[in-house]
Amino acid sequence: MKKRWLFMLLLAISMVISACSGESAGNEAEAESDTETEAGSEEKTEVVFWHAMSGELEGAVQKIADDFNASQEEIEVKPVFQGTYEEAITKFNTVAGTEDAPTIMQTFEVGTKYMIDSGKIQPVQKFIDEEGYDTSQWEENITNYYAVDGVQYSMPFNSSTPVLVYNKDAFEEAGLDPEKAPATYDELKDAAKKLTNGDQVGFSILNYGWFFEELLAAQGGLFVNEDNGRAGNATEAVFNSEEGLKVFELISDMYNEGTFYNTGQVWDDMRAAFQSGKIAMYIDSSAGIRAMVDNSPFEVGASYLPVPDEANRQGVIIGGASLWMTSDIEEEKQQAAWEFMKYVTTPEVQAEWHLQSGYFAINPAAYEEDIVQEEWEKYPQLKVTVDQLKDTKPSTATQGALISVFPEARQKVVSAMESLYQGVDPKEALDRAVEETNQALEAAAKKSGN
Amino acid sequence: MSLPQAQQETQSFVKQRWLGNSRRFASLLEGLLYLLPSILLFTVFLFYPLMKTLYLSFFYSDAQGVPLSFAGFDHFVQLFSSSSFMTSMKATLLFVLYTVPPGIILALALALLANEKLRGIGFFRTIFSSTMGMSVAASSVIWMFMYNPAIGIANRFLTWAGLSEIQWLLDPGWALISVSIATIWMNTGFTFMILLGGLQNIDSQLYESAKIAGVSRFYSLRKITLPMLSPTLFFVITVSMINAFQTFGQIDILTKGGPMETTNVIVYAIYKDAFINYNVGSASAQAVLLFFGILIVTLIQFKLGERKVHYQ
Structure with a gap:
């Protein structure tokens, strides 16, 4: 009895082994036939x-x-x-x-x-x-x-670049000019206030690092030192500048006023919120515009990214x-x-x-x-996105930052954006994100032995 | 005792021992042979990666995981001083607490119901265990739609009931609870199935004697069902606990560790560090800590829990 089992086991093992070798043999054959066909059609x-x-x-x-x-x-x-x-x-x-x-x-x-x-x-x-x-x-x-x-x-x-997308029908209902989208933060706040009623909330930005980077660059703000990492390896994050703070204050102020809706981190959620009329304005990638125009049950407008009133518009990062x-x-x-x-x-x-x-x-x-x-x-909306890019002034800000720990930096920014909805002070949230990004930069430098 | 006799005795003794030894050796070899396939698989897919992880946790490595320079305990020190790691430890423990006890109590209740002999009970048994057939990814997507703040059914239900809307996955206070609810739903099928199997294995004579003795249903649940089910319960608790510690899929799909890292459970933190931020060393260190964490919890469970387990 025992022997028979042992025999079976051995048989099983040998089968496994031979199966393995059989497979590799098959692979080789396959590889060979691959090279053959390549050789066959030669060029x-x-x-x-x-x-x-x-x-x-x-x-x-x-x-x-x-x-x-x-x-x-x-x-x-x-x-x-x-x-x-x-x-x-x-x-x-x-x-x-x-x-x-x-x-x-x-x-x-x-x-x-x-x-x-x-x-x-x-x-x-x-x-x-x-x-x-x-x-x-x-x-x-x-x-x-x-x-x-x-x-x-x-x-x-x-x-692609980000653009402000808005619901033209909602603009009309709120008594706003549907052909004139808000261009500055103050206009944006005003419009959002008028647009907020019932189920509809005025404005939203996805909790995604890219949007923060864009709003920062639109005012000429840098993300990291060393000319945004273009002049050398960036060692410190600098996005807690005045420009960065303006963006965070905008979100925080509007959220506290109830004119800003938190749509989370998922692009589709944000777009669904817009299409269902939950939000009247939001910032989206130009690559999403056409589908948005096609799929929305209302007229969709697109315009340039808003900037603070006193800021000199720089344009967008690609x-x-x-x-x-x-x-x-x-x-x-x-x-x-x-x-x-x-x-x-x-x-x-x-x-x-x-x-x-x-x-x-x-x-x-x-x-x-x-x-x-x-x-x-x-689709005149498509042209808006192209014009916005054409109007961009080339600079280290609009060229975009160059850092190896970018994905990590974005996570930190997202966390900071999320903490705004919990009533954290914009300055504090931003400083913390900068500090954490610095740690990541430092760790990366240590790894590469610099 | 004459010398030759003694010699003979020693010889036979040695021979016997040698025979015994060789027999034992042969049986050990045979046993190992039986285990060989699993040992091989474990070595390739568990022991080797485990050792490699341990090794990597002591090194700074490049993005591809090639070790560059020795880091000593740097990664561990860094972790214990990082607030982010503490948040993820807290999230993991809370997640275990939110999912394991309620999940098992729910599954046990369902199993007790489904263990009744009724017409058409097979239908309910199928329904109750059906979540086992759903992949984590598919069910997470369904829950994601239900939780959607703008168009989800969960909020519609709340407004219909006259309550205010909840930002299920976006509110740091609710996110972990929302994920836990989804997880409990996902795990119920498996836990239910195992517990029902345990219930069906209990000798019906015990219940018959209880009936004759005229004890209450609750009494027989407490004195017969639970003790007889304890090995199964113990197994289910251990496995659910380990599963909860290793949760990944639903977090990745529902929250990506957010908002404010409140759902950044440790396995997700490891994933993020290793495959998004390419901090292989730090991710390995977290994996090592998770391994010892689960090991300790499981050992404690065996020490404390097994004493209460009644094996027939």
């Missing part, structure tokens, strides 16, 4: 493109790749959805430097410093120089963000993401990836991308395309 170079565009946007990305693949014979671009920006960068982190790494990686703007420091990427500047490619055709404000010390690290792809080329891969693949990147920035592709997604066209020539002009007639 087709495969470019794996990791992106974080979900929903309708994923379809738009796929279409760009399909069109590109159809337009030539040599290169095959394969877009692969990898989850949110955060998830994608985490996955990239684990495979970077191995042969599983993608050729092109889409990363959000706050991951810029992180990608540069990772040492696993190839600045596109190399190809720009080799070819004498003219980058001046790109939107200057966008390329500025991704250029560090004059080196273009990544290729801008999808860029948000969104860019395309990075990985290093440690064959030269041929890099060249292929570069070809695709160039294709993506052509006016025709950008025009379509702008209309489908609401992201900016990297190449302003796209705005001259007929299809864009036609759609702008239908």
Whole structure:
């Protein structure tokens, strides 16, 4: 009896072992057949493109790749959805430097410093120089963000900025001019007061670090020292400046007056609140505008970000993401990836991308395309977002901060925003967020041994 | 005793011992062979990562988790002086307190009801255990919609009942309670199932004797059901406790650790540190602390709880 069991066990083990080896043999065979097909079609170079565009946007990305693949014979671009920006960068982190790494990686703007420091990427500047490619055709404000010390690290792809979105019908009911959105904090407070009645609350900002950064930059405020981390490694956060305090005071004041609604941290919650008439004004990404116009049961208006009355309007920081080329891969693949990147920035592709997604066209020539002009007639809100970017004054404030611990800094800002609703003093909340961000910066410096 | 005789005896004794030893050795080997598959799996997926985590907790490492320089106890010192870690410890303990006792009492009540012999009881048993078939992600999304402050049903219900609206997931005072309610709902199915199984294993003769003796239902619940169910209860309490300490999914979907870190339970804090902020060392240190925390709680449970457990 015992022996039989032992035998069975041994049999089981041997089966497990042989199964394992069988599997790996299968993999090898698969890999071989892969190389065979590659060799068969010889000149087709495969470019794996990791992106974080979900929903309708994923379809738009796929279409760009399909069109590109159809337009030539040599290169095959394969877009692969990898989850949110955060998830994608985490996955990239684990495979970077191995042969599983993608050729092109889409990363959000706050991951810029992180990608540069990772040492696993190839600045596109190399190809720009080799070819004498003219980058001046790109939107200057966008390329500025991704250029560090004059080196273009990544290729801008999808860029967006925040705009004030408002319910025109509610404006009319409240006796406000639906064509004139509040431009300053005082006007915003006034309008919010008039708009607050019954179930409807005047204004809201999502508890998300990006909005704070934008409202800060709109007044010319810096996020960290060393010229927003552009002149050297940032060592201290400076967003508890007068400009930062103004933003926090605005939120705190309005919340205490009952004209500000806390929508939490989830974008969809905020948009649902707007569409259901719970809030009359809020700040959203320009990439969300078109869907908002289409899906709201009322007239939707869009306008520039408000600034404090006495402030000099500086403009907005570019948000969104860019395309990075990985290093440690064959030269041929890099060249292929570069070809695709160039294709993506052509006016025709950008025009379509702008209309489908609401992201900016990297190449302003796209705005001259007929299809864009036609759609702008239908959706004047899209044009507002573009104008706001055009009116932006290039400076270290509107160029955006460059720090490696950006995700962490954002969490601290969010916590501080949330504490405002608990009656914490704006100054105190802001100081605490700065202090915690400093700790994170310090820890990061310790890690990199500086 | 002559010398050869003694020699012979020693020889036979040695032989016997050797035989005994070898037999014991053989049985040990056989036993190990049986365990081999699980030992292998545990080594690959548990022991090795555990050791690696312990190792990493003593190092500063880069974003990819490659250790750069020795940190000693820096990460631990940092954690114990950080208010954020204290908040997450507090949140974890409160979460255990909010979910485990109410969850088990609810499941026990349901199991007692479902243990009655009624027509169509199978239907109720299926309903009560159905949450077991729901993934954490799916049920979290459902709860998220219900809690939505603008369009959620929870607030509509409150206004209908004439109460004021609650910012379920946005109010620091309510967020942890809201997540706990959702969690209790999610876990009820599993706890109910195990407890019902325990109840059905109780010998019905005991109840028959109780009936003959004419004791009250409550008395037989206290003196027969609970003692006979105690091994199952003990198991359920231990497992629920460990589960509660390791909660992640519902936090990630419902609150992301907010507002003001009130729901930043320790596993979520570890995730955030390791995979969003790339502080692998600090995250590992927290994981090590969590491991010892759960270990201590479980040991205490075995020491205190098992004495009260009645094994047949």
